Amino acid sequence: MIKLEDVQSRRDDRNIPIDKVGVKGLRYPIVLLDKYKNRQHTIANVNMYVLLPSDFKGTHMSRFVEVLNENRDCINIKMVGKILMELRKRLNAKKSYIELEFPYFVEKEAPVTRIKSLMDYDCKVEASGDDKNNELITLTISVPITSLCPCSKEISKYGAHNQRGIVRISAQLKEFVWIEELIEVVESSASCDIYALLKRPDEKFVTEKAYDNPMFVEDIARNVTLKLQEDKRIKHFSVEVENFESIHNHNAYAFISK
Numbered sequence: 001m002i003k004l005e006d007v008q009s010r011r012d013d014r015n016i017p018i019d020k021v022g023v024k025g026l027r028y029p030i031v032l033l034d035k036y037k038n039r040q041h042t043i044a045n046v047n048m049y050v051l052l053p054s055d056f057k058g059t060h061m062s063r064f065v066e067v068l069n070e071n072r073d074c075i076n077i078k079m080v081g082k083i084l085m086e087l088r089k090r091l092n093a094k095k096s097y098i099e100l101e102f103p104y105f106v107e108k109e110a111p112v113t114r115i116k117s118l119m120d121y122d123c124k125v126e127a128s129g130d131d132k133n134n135e136l137i138t139l140t141i142s143v144p145i146t147s148l149c150p151c152s153k154e155i156s157k158y159g160a161h162n163q164r165g166i167v168r169i170s171a172q173l174k175e176f177v178w179i180e181e182l183i184e185v186v187e188s189s190a191s192c193d194i195y196a197l198l199k200r201p202d203e204k205f206v207t208e209k210a211y212d213n214p215m216f217v218e219d220i221a222r223n224v225t226l227k228l229q230e231d232k233r234i235k236h237f238s239v240e241v242e243n244f245e246s247i248h249n250h251n252a253y254a255f256i257s258k
Contacts (some may be wrong), residue, residue, distance in 0.1 A: 007128060010011035022049035033076040035180040037107075042076075043103035050093035064088045075100065077125065077176050078136055094131045100124065100139045100166065104141075104179050109194055111209075117197035124181060131250040141182050142168040145190035145205070147243050150214035162210050164194065165217070165243035168226060175233035189223035192214045217241040221254040229258055 026046040036042040048064045067086045070219060080098065087096035101124045108119050124140040145165050153160035157227040167186045171177065187193035195202070215223075221241045230235050236258065243252040 011036045013233075018052040018250065021052045022051035022097070023047070023060050023061055024049075026065070026066060026068070028072065030072050030075045030100070032104065033074065033078075033178075037179045039074065040105065042104065043100045044100040047097075047099040048087060050087055050091045051095035052093070055176045059091055059093075063087075066090070077137055077173060079128045080125065081133075081135050084127060084135065088129070088131060091148060096130075097126075097128045099126045106180060106183060110195055110198050111203040111205045113199045115197055115199060115202075117195065119196050120236065121179070121183060121192070135225040137173045138170055138175060138179065139182070140168060140180070141179060141186075143167045143169075143183055143186040144194045145186060145220065146192040146194055146210050146211040147217070147220060148191045148214045150216060150219075152247075153211070153214045153223070155251040160211060160214065161247050162191065163243050163246040165190070165220070165241060167220060168240040168242075169224065169228070170238045172236040172237045174232060177231070177233050185227045186224055189227065190220050209225065217243050221256050225256050225258060 001055055024047045026048075028043060028044055028046050030044045031040060032040045037213050046068060048068065050061055057197070057244065066088065067090055071083050071086075075083075083098055084096045087093065087098070101122070102121045103120045105118045105120050107116055109116055122142040126140070127135065127137045129135045142164070146162055147165050148162040167190070169182050169186065169218070171182065171206060191213045192206050198206065221239050224239045224241075227254060228234060228239070238257040241254045245251055
């Protein structure tokens with residue numbers, strides 16, 4: 001068997017460490033923990049990096065994929081620390097990083113007819129760890145909502161304008177938190193939540209629910225914040241609310257960081 005030189009392991013004399021080196025934009029099937037269905041299959045866009053010391057010429061890119069492949073059968077926040085540790089060990093690194101972006105699906109029942117459909121939510125997990133076992137894990141979710149304008153309702157003889165919006169939560173976690181729990185925080189904080197499938201009785205219900213719960217972007221951001229700041233599993237969080245205005249050619253926006 002021919003012995004091939006390991007070029008990446010050559011010494012580099014330029015004395016410049018690289019903060020992050022690795023693989024980016026890898027599309028990969030993964031299995032996630034699902035609160036109601038036990039497990040859920042989805043596809044993630046994956047980025048993985050390590051800190052490269054100043055005297056190392058390069059890193060071994062194939063080893064990133066090897067670690068991911070060995071852990072793909074159940075990727076969750078509880079396992080992220082193990083993946084980060086394996087990256088550091090396999091690549092002889094002091095610090096490691098992983099980022100996963102993926103759609104997450106939740107089965108929802110329409111409010112009146114109870115017909116079931118799947119709602120998708122964009123999610124992202126960003127994690128880092130070092131050789132002292134310090135870990136930082138951030139979970140970000142984007143949840144579509146309906147808002148109805150309190151001002152429009154107040155000044156109009158009948159009706160009020162409403163619009164679809166997006167609420168983004170980025171939560172730095174101390175303990176495991178279900179994605180479904182954060183979705184519930186958002187959907188219960190808006191004028192009305194959104195469904196993939198509605199029949200006429202359902203449309204009547206959500207229209208009237210939104211009308212009875214008018215909210216500005218400021219209201220929604222504060223409602224979400226009140227609930228998140230009571231959750232002791234969350235170390236730090238930010239809330240973004242963006243409404244895609246139906247009567248303006250611009251969006252309404254609010255942001256809170258706690």
